[in-house]
Amino acid sequence: MSNTTETEPINSDLSGKVALVTGGSRGMGAAIARGLAAAGADVALTYHQNKEGAEAVAADLAGLGRRGLVIAADSADPAAIGDAVDRTVAELGRLDIVINNAGVFPYGPVEETDLAEIDRTIAIHVRAPLLAARAAVPHLGRGGRIITIGSNLVERAVFGDIALYTMTKAANNGLTRALARELGPRGITVNTVQPGPTDTDMNPARGESADLQRGFMALGEYGSVDDIAAAVIFLAGSTGRQITGTTLTVDGGGNA
Ligand code: NDP
Numbered sequence: 001m002s003n004t005t006e007t008e009p010i011n012s013d014l015s016g017k018v019a020l021v022t023g024g025s026r027g028m029g030a031a032i033a034r035g036l037a038a039a040g041a042d043v044a045l046t047y048h049q050n051k052e053g054a055e056a057v058a059a060d061l062a063g064l065g066r067r068g069l070v071i072a073a074d075s076a077d078p079a080a081i082g083d084a085v086d087r088t089v090a091e092l093g094r095l096d097i098v099i100n101n102a103g104v105f106p107y108g109p110v111e112e113t114d115l116a117e118i119d120r121t122i123a124i125h126v127r128a129p130l131l132a133a134r135a136a137v138p139h140l141g142r143g144g145r146i147i148t149i150g151s152n153l154v155e156r157a158v159f160g161d162i163a164l165y166t167m168t169k170a171a172n173n174g175l176t177r178a179l180a181r182e183l184g185p186r187g188i189t190v191n192t193v194q195p196g197p198t199d200t201d202m203n204p205a206r207g208e209s210a211d212l213q214r215g216f217m218a219l220g221e222y223g224s225v226d227d228i229a230a231a232v233i234f235l236a237g238s239t240g241r242q243i244t245g246t247t248l249t250v251d252g253g254g255n256a
Helices: 027-038 051-063 078-092 115-139 163-186 210-215 225-236
Strands: 018-021 042-047 068-072 097-100 145-149 189-195 246-250
Touching: 018 027, 018 078, 027 042, 027 051, 027 097, 027 225, 042 051, 042 078, 051 068, 068 078, 078 115, 097 115, 115 145, 115 163, 145 163, 145 225, 163 189, 163 246, 189 225, 225 246
Parallel strands: 018 042, 018 097, 042 068, 097 145, 145 189, 189 246
Antiparallel strands: none
16 A cells, blocks of 8 residues: 655645644744744634733734734633634634643642632643644644643652642643544644743743752753744644654653
């Protein structure tokens, strides 16, 4: 049987593709949106509160000659996820790449964890990627991509007070493996990128616990948002065509 991928060039050219990035208004999501656009894709990006940030990212995409679509969508709201997918398809014409990036960092002793925060974190980290897949899969053709931003902490929880965060991020890996099996026959790949400490508002390289985190890393330095974007672009391009159901850890050797 001939392998049709043999004739496809291997590169990260995303010309003609359309991506949706959740939480694209700042941090990694903004860098991923810019990276996808630099590789040739038009990009829809959601935000929760930071409309200005999202619009600034969209302006950057326009500067790269690409279309950017800003969508207000709280990932904790189940209807908002489906609407974001529908608007992307309606306004940008198709959907090829879904990046589940929106995230929060609940932190504190387990006995003080608030029920509303538990439910909200589960909604954002666990339910939203599943709902995004449910809405997006009917639109994804061969070469489609689903990439979720997880966390290296799911493999090694190196300090306390992160039970809720780590539990919910661990769900991404199960979703990735199961969806990869389900969607593989349709030529769609599904993967998780697991960042380690990466300099953003969520985890500033000059933050209180930054030196503690550096101490766990083989390279001893925080990653940048562009390190994460580079991994995502690699998986999104035909460079990632044979990679599915797995995790790509970008953590400066935090889990080495
Ligand atoms: P930031 O806090 O810098 O940015 C978070 C982004 O997610 C913002 O765009 C924010 O939107 C959006 N967001 C948050 N909550 C929601 C919501 N309910 N609905 C829609 N969008 C939302 O975080 P990072 O860039 O650091 O994190 C990106 C991802 O990477 C997260 O999933 C995080 O868990 C993960 N991660 C981060 C690490 C790090 O060291 N930074 C390490 C490992 C994983 P708005 O601007 O509108 O608030």
